[in-house]
Amino acid sequence: MMPSDRPADSSDAARSGQPHPTDTPEEPTTVSAPPLAFGMGNPTADCIADSAGGLTFDLDAPEHSGTADHWSAALVLRRRAGAADEGEEAEEIRLPLTPNGDGRLRAVLPSTVALPEGRWDVHVAQGDEEPVRLVPGLLDLRSLVDRRPGPSTSPLAVRIPYATKHGNLSLRSWLRGPxxxxxxxxxxxxxxxxxxxxxxxxxxxxxxxxxxxxxxxxxxxxxxxxxxxxxxxxxxxxxxxxxxxxxxxxxxxxxxxxxxxxxxxxxxxxxxxxxxxxxxxxxxxxxxxxxxxxxxxxxxxxxxxxxxxxxxxxxxxxxxxxxxxx
The missing domain is CATH 2.60.40 (Immunoglobulin-like)
Structure with missing residues (x-):
């Protein structure tokens, strides 16, 4: 089955008279790398997911590698506004980027950092420069397959990185309990x-x-x-x-x-x-x-x-x- 550019639920919401908060112009295609025609020239990020809900990002960003230890180098997550959020400023989370020892830059999003539900677009920023969207490289999601969380009463954090239809890296986040x-x-x-x-x-x-x-x-x-x-x-x-x-x-x-x-x-x-x-x-x-x-x-x-x-x-x-x- 070929994936569509927009989720079927968006038409359901329209027919039922209720706009859907995730009915946005850029939705996922697959969780593998995007077509090469998209995102050429943008920095690439590999992402590894752990079973607790944490994510590790390793970036190829040559234009920033000389200043990777600068305090302002950051991975920037921006949550897309939904229908109920129009007119409000986009929510943003910045994660510090540091050398990972292999000539790349690393940022870590622990499961303990609350990430409200929604779709988050992933950028890289340096100093006062405008953040640049990241292109997904290797997405290692093996730990998410058949995940069975341990006993706890804290909200369940789920984050899945994916390639959008435009070839950019985004995250879908859920935070639920029970x-x-x-x-x-x-x-x-x-x-x-x-x-x-x-x-x-x-x-x-x-x-x-x-x-x-x-x-x-x-x-x-x-x-x-x-x-x-x-x-x-x-x-x-x-x-x-x-x-x-x-x-x-x-x-x-x-x-x-x-x-x-x-x-x-x-x-x-x-x-x-x-x-x-x-x-x-x-x-x-x-x-x-x-x-x-x-x-x-x-x-x-x-x-x-x-x-x-x-x-x-x-x-x-x-x-x-x-x-x-x-």
Missing amino acids: HAEAGDLLLDDDALTVHGVLYRVEDPEAWLADAVVEARCRRDADLVATVPLTADGADFTFTLPYAELSDEWRGGLDVWDLTLRRPEAADDKDPVRIARILDDVVDKQQIFAYPPRAIDTPYAAAQAGPYYTADNDLSVRIDERPPAAR
Whole structure:
């Protein structure tokens, strides 16, 4: 499947009347090196990810190598403004660059440095010069594959470097706690079954004992479907019948966002979004595509199926069935 320049979720957001905060003009293609036609002449950075969420950058920047020990040499991360941030100054984090002993410059982003959720563009700066975008070299993301965080109640930090469609280096950052990681999805003709794991709570089994799964419609926040789950330690499983979502469907696109919630818990806070972020795939829409299933609804013939949003959150779409499939 060839990747598109823009995430499919941006059209979903437009059709549901809700702009998406990551609907930006420069989105990822793959996590490998970009086409050589892009970014020629810009300095290159290799990046190594560790399993805790930290990143190490090694730069080829010959024009700065003679002054690498100067205090002002820095790796600059700038968070892209979303729809809700228009008019505000871009958030920026500067990391010092120092020689790494191999004739290159190194910057380290520890997992303990909070990086708010979003897309961060990576630059190199020297003194008062305008920062220059970096081109990705080797992206070593092996430690992110099948990542299973250890026990903790602190927010889970996930950072995935990637090459944008313009050939620049960017990061996608998540900071979540608690976090519900989606695993295997089983698609039946009339229901979706999801297996997942809950992280960043003190006692996952006790937390899940009070939890249910909620599907909330973006078109109308008052439309909510609730289904039970089963738990084994931190692992959970639930089945969501499409009939629970399609009774109120009246044509067009309906998107239902999936969360865990503890309605009876006194200390219940915001619902926990179900997402898939614990691997090396920055944009799940391009990799995990699920064919919709034909369903019958009280209104008309439709189709339903799961998908991952631009934030790698798990949602379900109910949409009109194409004429050829009726």
